[in-house]
Amino acid sequence: MRMVDVIQKKRNGLELNEEEIKFFVTGYTNGDIPDYQASALTMAIYFKGMTEKETATLTQAMVDSGETIDLSGIEGHIVDKHSTGGVGDKVTFIVGPLVASVGVPVAKMSGRGLGHTGGTLDKLEAIKNFHIEMTKEEFINNVNTHKLAVAGQTGNLAPADKKLYALRDVTATVDSIPLIAGSIMSKKLASGADSIVLDVKTGSGAFMKTLEDSEALAREMVNIGKNLGRNTVAVISDMNQPLGYEVGNANEIKEAAEILQGKNVEDLRKLSLEIASHMTVLAEVFSDYNEAYETLEKNLENGKAFEAFRNFIGAQGGDTAMIDDLDKLPQSKYHVEVTAEEDGYVSAIDAESIGVAAMYLGAGRATKDDTINHAVGITLKKKIGDQVKTGEPLVVLNSDEENPTDSITKVKEAYTITKETITAPTLIHKVIN
Template sequence: MNTIEIIRKKRDKKSLSNEEIEFLISSYTKGKIPDYQFSAFLMAAFLNGLNKTETAALTKAMLYSGKIVDLSSIKGLKVDKHSTGGVGDKTSLIIAPIAAAAGVYVPMISGRGLGHTGGTLDKLESIPGFRTDLNLNQYEKVLKKTGAVLIGQTKEIAPADKLIYSLRDVTATVEAIPLITGSIMSKKLAEGIDSLVLDVKTGNGAFMKEMEDAIDLANSLSETAKAFGKKCIAFITDMNQPLGNYIGNWLEVVESIQVLRNGKKNDLTELSLILAGAMIFLGKKSKSLEEGIEKAITILNSGKAFNKFLEIVKAQGGDISYLEDPEKYPKSNYHKQIKLMNEGYLSFVNTYEIGMAAIDLGAGRLKKEDKIDPKAGIIFNFKVGDKIRKADVIAEVFSDSKEKIKLAENRILKAVRLSNKQIKSPNLIKEIIN
């Protein structure tokens, strides 16, 4: 194999063989190909694309760069969910306990927030004592004991992905659908799952802002899952406004508790029940998606999902007293209500800017080494189509810094628009790809 010839081949829009892709990934992971050559390959792939066969080969090579977890000792189907990321998206904290309470095993390897989107690991780690750094033996033990486990990527899982993603991040090649597919699916397939539910976001707060791109990504992920013998359902969902009302790590745990324990009903609850219903269906605990959703509703209303959440958190070292009494959690030094001085119907939310406002407050990171303030965040009180009257509190912001409060307030005020006419709320589920 000749690295230069392979790069030239892709540069000239020719298809690569499985062996050529395997050589590239294996050699780069072992340090035999320098960054500058692999960067050239990434840009060629970004510009000229990879076909279905190449994408499957890329995923396979990244998958087998590390260890594939063997969960065969746990009898029952294992189902995970992956979201492409958004603002206020805390569905994992709700659907994992619902699905586990239904008898589906849920092995989740999640990520951290970067940019304007939040990360499941950061949310979980805002719970005092919660450990996301379990090794693979502990991962299997917690899954067997509670029915669900939520950890971060270990050194053994798809090490090629970590190396390649870091390079994509600094070579402007992040958005390529085949490269996104390989990154996501290599980690998900390594978890030991049988099936996967996908939540592909589209809108101004998503990475895939155009519906066409979201559908292309959903199809690529689904086809790759099926190429590896995994069942998959993909949902294209709206991210033209924050999901739920709470944005920020501990705040999102609080809203998850409001759904699991207190029966809060909003778009977050609706989407969580649909995704959990799909997991129940793929886990063969229902005969249809509709029946799966009904089971999810029953489990949520019974209190079993909240009890299961407590069980999972306790098994991973978390202090459940904060979940039982969220008011005991430390408070931010500063809290401000943001009011609008005019009235009308909420017609537009720049969700990206809302996410960036949360980062301004300290709830996220722009660089991997940035520290997060788990208390910081936003409560955004309205949805598109809602009537807003003068002096209504459109949002509340929380931070340990007065300067950060002011910065976030300015962003939020610029991120919303009102209309004299009532605006129809966007459809939460845009499309289902089975």
């Protein structure tokens, strides 16, 4: 088989068979197929697309290119969740304990952040002594004991995806829906969960800016799961403004803990319950969504979910005193208000700009070698639909600089204020299963 023939076939819009796709993935991963031929194929895929069968085959080939995590030692039906990323997205810290509170095991492999804010692991490390490095035995024991563990990705998971993504990043082929879907799902499938719930973001702060593109990506990933034997549900949720009111590392841990203690931050609480309900239905703990939602909501109110969170933090070495007294989490030196310059209503918040403003403060990484400052971040005081008067704070910048000019400028760019009343955006657009 020749790579040039595979490229030509896809260039002409024909369907690649399993042998051809495996030939490409194996050859490129091993270094037998050069970058210029791999980039020619990814560009052909970008323009011609892939069928459902092709995409599933590509995903499985990327899974097979490296190690897979054996979670057979975990008791029960393991359910994982994945978010396509957003600003202020601390849902994992609420959903994990919620699902664990009804006995469903959550064994989560997570990464660090590059860009707006820290990743899941960076946020957890805002808690003193919390450790994400565990042996496989420790990880499995924690899940069996506490029904929840979060660790850094170990082993050589889907190396084909890592190599392909680096190539796509420099050849303008990142935003191909089959390639995005295959990339996400290959890592999820290699991580060993039995079922998966996907939180696919849409809007200004999301990778997919339009609902049409977000739905296409969600359907592609659900189809991959179906074709490869994993029950998969996708929730399409809004990211036209940050989720909740806190952006940053310690900020987001604090807000998640407050939700688990019963505080009602409407969008964050609702989305967390939505995702957790689908996870527990997939695990067959509940027969229907409404029963799951009602029970999980009670576990927010009766303290069971918070207890599961506290046990999880303690089991991974974290200082639970920081969870019992949230004021003990890292604190910034300054709290700088950015105020409204006119009366009106908040009609838009560019979530990406808020994320960049947080990164300027030190809450994220511009490069992979940057150090995260866990104490800094942004507290939103006004969201879309809220009335605002001149001089009222829009946000508070939790900063280690007295005058963080770049972040102030970015926040001002993010907010749009109009005279007309505005309705807050729909939070959950669609569920695909």
